[in-house]
Structure formats: structure tokens, C-alpha cells
Amino acid sequence: MAETKKLAATVRSGTGKGAARSVRREGRIPAVLYGGGEAPQPLSLEKKSLSQLIFAGHFLTTIFELDIDGKKERAIPRDYQLDVIKDTPMHVDFLRLKPGSRLRVQVPVHFTNQEAAPGIKRGGALNIVYHTVEMWVPADNIPEAITADLTGMDFNDSLHISAIPLPEGCKPTNPDKNFTVASLTPPAGGGAEEAPAAAAAPAAAPAKDEKKK
Template sequence: MAEIKTLAATVRSGTGKGAARSVRREGNIPGVIYGGGEAPTPITLNYREINKLIYAGHFLTTIFELDIDGKKERAIPRDYQLDVVRDTPMHVDFLRLKAGSRIKVAVPVHFLNQDVAPGIKRGGTVNIVLHAVDMLVPADNIPEAITIDLSTLDFNDTVHIKSIELAPNCTPVDKSNFTIVTIAPPPGGAAEAKRAPGKLCSAQAAESRHMLSS
């Protein structure tokens, strides 16, 4: 299950561009929390905290317990806006999480043991098709990642989504058996990689014999 983090917020009275600019002038970030059968609530967030969380990674798959003026709301970020020039946070949208509900999230894919994979040892490369998978998951049990062990993969081996054991009640949005990762052989092909080091091919051997006899 994804880690739950605590984040303080306050309700802001104004809405619209003017109110949002006022919040930013005070060194904070405007946001909104919506969903769960309740009306959207405009909120104010600490700029430094939000900036740190966004650039730490996995922000959109992190569950937060928002402390909004003493009222606790469990939520997940659904979107955020950055300044087009400075890449600083401008606005954050949160979705309320209610027990029993399911939401769509992009779950990151983590790859293990690629350094010991037979195909990698023989000169192949890991061809990552998807770094994240869109999934429908329980709102109160969002997986941190999909983990794939590459330790047994050789040239042209492929891992499809249906060969992976997923967390309970978590299903991909795409119902096909799509590819996540493959092991590609080196540019010379599998035959080149299998050739024993220092062993000459027949043409090279013939040329060497000719040079020695001349």
C-alpha cells in the first residue's frame, strides 16, 4: 500500500484567478479538494512543502491525510500546474478518497535484477515499453509499484501484464495482454553475442593463414 503522508491546509474564501494570485503573493499555493459526493473545497497549501513533495517524485500516487483547519480529509493529488517559465507549483487538485471506492492511477513499474539477466550479461539491453501502468485500484489500498524480476530473461524474452501477479482488486484499465518490457539482443544479433571471445570466424581464419604464408 502506498505511504500515507500528512499535509496541512487551510480553507480559502476566494475563488478565481484574482484570489489565486493573492494566495501566491503570500508565498502559498492555491488548491482544491473535490469528489466523494461533497462540494469542492478551495484550499491554501504551503509553497515549500508542495514544491518539495512534487520534486521528490511519485506525487500523483501518494495518499495524503489533509488537515484542513482541523478537519481530516484523506485525498490523492489528481493534477498540478507548474509555471511555464520557472517550473514552480501554481495549483494542485486533490480527489477525496472514500472507503470502498476505486480510482484510476498510473502505478509506476520497478525492474529488479537486470544486471544478472542472461540476455543482459551477453550484451543485450532492457527495452522498457511502459514505465507506469494505468490501473483501477481501491482508494484505500493504492499499490506503490508493480515489481518485475528480470533475472531469468534472455534475448527476445518479453514480460506481458497478464504474467504479473498484481495487488488484490487492482486491474489494468487496458484489458489486453500488453507488453511492459523486453530484452533486445545487441546490434550484431544473438549469433554475435554467442561467439566465443577470441575465436575467429572462418573468413578471418583463412585470411590469417594467407598472411602467415606470404
């Protein structure tokens, strides 16, 4: 389950580009909290703490308890913008989380036990089809990641979503019930598997010199 983190926010007055620029000049980042059957609420966030959270990873699958001038709201980031030159936050959209609600998120796939995959040990290549899987998940049980175990995978094997344990209440949005998440292909030329056969092949006999007339 994704960890819940706390983040202080302040209600801001005014919307639009001019108001957003004014917030940034104060060293803060404009944001908006929406959804849950309530009106959108413009907010501002402290720039340094927000930057640390974004670049720490898993920002879009982290549940936050927003402290909005003393009022607590559970929310999850749905989008954020970065300055294309400075790579600093420009704006964040938060979705309110209400009890019993479900939402669609991208869940990272962590691949484990590569050392236990015979095909990888013999030089095969792991072709990852999905680094993340889009899923419907309960708002109170958002997974940080799902784990794909590569134990036993050999050349030309495929790992399907059905082989990956999913947290309770989580369901992929992909209509294909057993889509391929990754596959393992042999190295070009056959790799180590063909080496013994090549070594065992007898050397060709040298051609005899033609008899001189």
C-alpha cells in the same frame, strides 16, 4: 501500499485567477478538493512543504490526510501545475477518498534483477514499453509501484503483465489481458553470442604470387 502523509491546508475564499494570484503573493499555493459527492472546496497550501512533496516523487500516487483547519480529509492528488519558468507549484487538484471507492492511477514499474538476465549480461538491450501501468485500484490500497523481475530473460524474450504480481484488488485498464511490458533484444551484429564462432573460423590462406614468366 502507498504511504499516507499529512498535509496542512486552509480554506480560502474566492476562486478564479485573481484570487489564485492573491494566494500566491502570500507565499501559499491554491488548491481545490473535489469529489466524494460533495461540493468542491477551495484551499491553500504552504509553498515550501508542497514543493518538497512534489519533487520527492510519487506525488500523484500518495494518499494524503489533509488537515483543513482542524477537519481531516483523505485525498489523493489528481493533477498539479508548475510555473514553466521557475518550476514551482502553481495549483493542485485533490480528489476526496471515500471508504470502498476505486480510482484510476498510473503505477510505476520497477525492473529488478537485471544482473540475473543472461541476455543483458551478453550485451542485450532492455526495451521498456511501459514505465508506468494505468490501473484501477482500491482507494485504501494504492500501490507505490509494481515489480517486474527480469531473472532469466534472454534475447528476444518478452515480459508480459501476467508475469508481474499485482496487489490485491488492482487491475490494469488496458483491455489486452496480457500486454507486453518490456522485451529484450540482442545487440546489433549479434553481440557476444557470435564472437566465439567468428574466432573459430580458419584464416584464409594467402594468395600465391603469380609465377613470373
